[in-house]
Amino acid sequence: MIPPKPPARPDRVSLWRYAKLFRADILSAQPARLYRAWMAEFRTPFFRSYLINQPDLVKTVLKDRPGDFPKSDRVGEGLRPVLGNSVFLTNGATWERQRRIIDPAFEGGRLRDTFPAMQAAARACAARLTARAGQAVEIEEEASHAAADVIFRTLFSIPIDHEVAARVFHRFRDYQRAQPILNLAAFVPLPRWMPRFLPRQARRAGAEIRALIRGLCEARMAEIAAGTAPDDLATKIMTTRDPETGQTFTTEEMVDQVAIFFLAGHETSASALGWTLYLLALFPDWQDRVAVEVGQVGDLDFADVARLRVTRDVFREALRLYPPVPMMVREAACPEHFRDRDVPKGSQIVISPWHLHRQERLWEAPDDFDPARWQTENGKTCLREAFIPFSAGARVCTGAGFAMLEGPLLLAEILRQLRVAPVTGKLPEPVAHLTVRSRTGIWLQLERREGGAAPSGA
Template sequence: MMPPKPPSRPDRVSLLRYARLFRRDILSAQPERLYRAWMAEFRTPFFRSFLVNQPDLVAEILKARPRDFPKSDRVGEGLRPLLGNSVFLTNGATWERQRRIIDPAFEGGRLKDTFPAMLAAADRAVEGLAEGIVEIEAVTSQAAADVIFRTLFSIPIDHRVAGEVFDAFRSYQRSQPILNLAAFVPVPRWVPRFFSRRTRATARTIRDLITGLTEARQREIDAGRAPDDLATKIMTTVDPETGQGFDTDEMVDQVAIFFLAGHETSASALGWALYLLATHPEWQEKVAAEARAVTHWDFAAMSRLRVTRDVFREALRLYPPVPMMVREATGCEHFRDREVPRGAQLVLSPWHLHRHARLWDNPDGFDPERWQGENGRRCGREAYIPFSAGARVCTGAGFAMIEGVLILARLMARYHVAPVEGRVPVPVAHLTVRSKDGIWLKVNARG
């Protein structure tokens, strides 16, 4: 069975129709030709942008010359009330300083250190899953949020503040696209940005709750009784070049993006992975058998979950949580016989790149086995960027891969999932790629 294609792939669209589709949902607006194009230009009297799918150009932008193509200021316009000056939105020296403080928390043996917290969250998700017809994105959202709170602040999702942040974030998530028209229309910097009252209020609620957690942790650090978790590691790390760490406001910005990147993206990928397994029962049984063969769940067990890892990688290919990224040209460039002017927006789209008809065998098909073949291995190196690539690759990419594979395996070891007739999920872009009306699955305990 084939997974559903994007909501629509119109052959040709006028600029007016494209704008209308884009405003409703960026995935609906993408014409069929972009899944074959190496590069496409969008030119109007008001703006100029380029979709770049050619692997060597993607590598040049993300890996070879990242400083020449910083993240576009416009990409985060809808996220600014929540994320402030977080590492997700900054560029240049500010971003470099932030990464020097954050990266050590995710290096070396830290993944192994955080594994018990991940396992506890996975077990809670397994025990809390009810049989019957279930909206599975709600389950994966809570499980991913539980992982973040346990690994970051050593508190479970049942903690009052964690629950309040989670509830507020769900409201924010549905109201904000991760990419909006501001990414394509050059709005002058001096023009004020207007956000809805609900968006501002919800962002303020989330940030106030995170501020309380951060201030409490600082008091524990000062008293010498802070747990050895990610928050403590980040808050006690100083920039080796300046000797300064994050103050409270800066830490709130970073915690907000950790929650977005670590919870929202993982929840999206897990939801689609479970749907793909529900619609491909032969792969579901392979994952279940692999998981049930594990007799001792420790960090070393993760290396034995090869099938589950390939399934999760395939879910990230078909439904990359962040469907598009936007960079800005700081100078004039010449790509594929096209002049790219200074200030042009360069759209790098995992959504298109991962389904590109001239790169992937069976690009719209669910085939976890592809990762063991020549085409899959080559495309995995050249055309697979679910966590971005190069200097700005997601710090938590390794964290996310362990978390996703672990939760998926633990759920499949206990439960069988099946699609619900008439409830085919339609992918749309909110903060991440989610289903328009949720992902509904029939859940039954295994014998």
């Protein structure tokens, strides 16, 4: 059984047809040949972009020479109303300063500190879903709720049912529906003087999200000054000084960073959890293997998550098939020559985890769901060279370790209690919005797992 993927378009279409397909869904706008191509050029009278799908070229751009391929400003076309000048969008000295302040909060020792809050969110999710056993549930909604709960508990020590947290969560969902993370402006170099007509709903939601986050940050600043702030991620980041300048983030800078933490840590985790549960519903033998492993490990603490090897490989395989962020856009800062093509300065360089993770020349049975592949020689090679769900190199996602702890933990707590199965007639169709989601949601039938123990707390 092959898990669902978007239909590919014909190799040759008009620019108008491509733009129309792109607006509907980034993934199905791409031709099937990209699953075999090492590189592809998209040329119009106005611009050029190049998709690179060869590991050594990806390594050049992301790892060897990241300074020559800064993040394209066009990626921020639809996101600045929420993200402002966050680390996700900046380049150069500004980005380096931001990472010097942010990175210490996500180092290994801090992950251990965040584990109790993360586990509380996972158990709360398992309890909510167990209460709906016997029902068909749209699991993307539940995954979004759970991922948002993790972010608010670990960042601000408040659960998702806190009034402000709930409002931020719901307004982010409004923003997601109104504005994709990659729109055509990310690939088409519109003149800077041309106005960007963002949907009114997106502008309104963005303004409200930032106002709510600003309130949380100002309150935390006051708690830090009073010496009453909890020891969570927000406090750690807001009190970390840049080792080169001695400065901390201002409140407005912190609003920018919290916005991207929520986007990256909530949207991407929700996408990954939803697709992982769907894949386990399609492949009940792997679902049972995860449940058995979780049962053998027992009540989890931080060190125990490392023992969930099957669960980790299942989650990793879901990230391969459904990478939450399907495409990344860089810009050539100088003329380049890739393979047999000249790449002019200013060209858009598109790196597609979606296509690289399914590259037919690299992976064995690339469209199959096979968590066992990670223990094979081919799987180990591809893990090093062709697996980038969190990007790679200097700009690798700061929260990659956080996500690889959170995903298996959520799966463990859910599958300890429940069995999931597909719902007849509800086949999900992957599309790219803020992240890779299903056009009509992911529907699963929930049933209590025989012998499942009640969560020990929420």
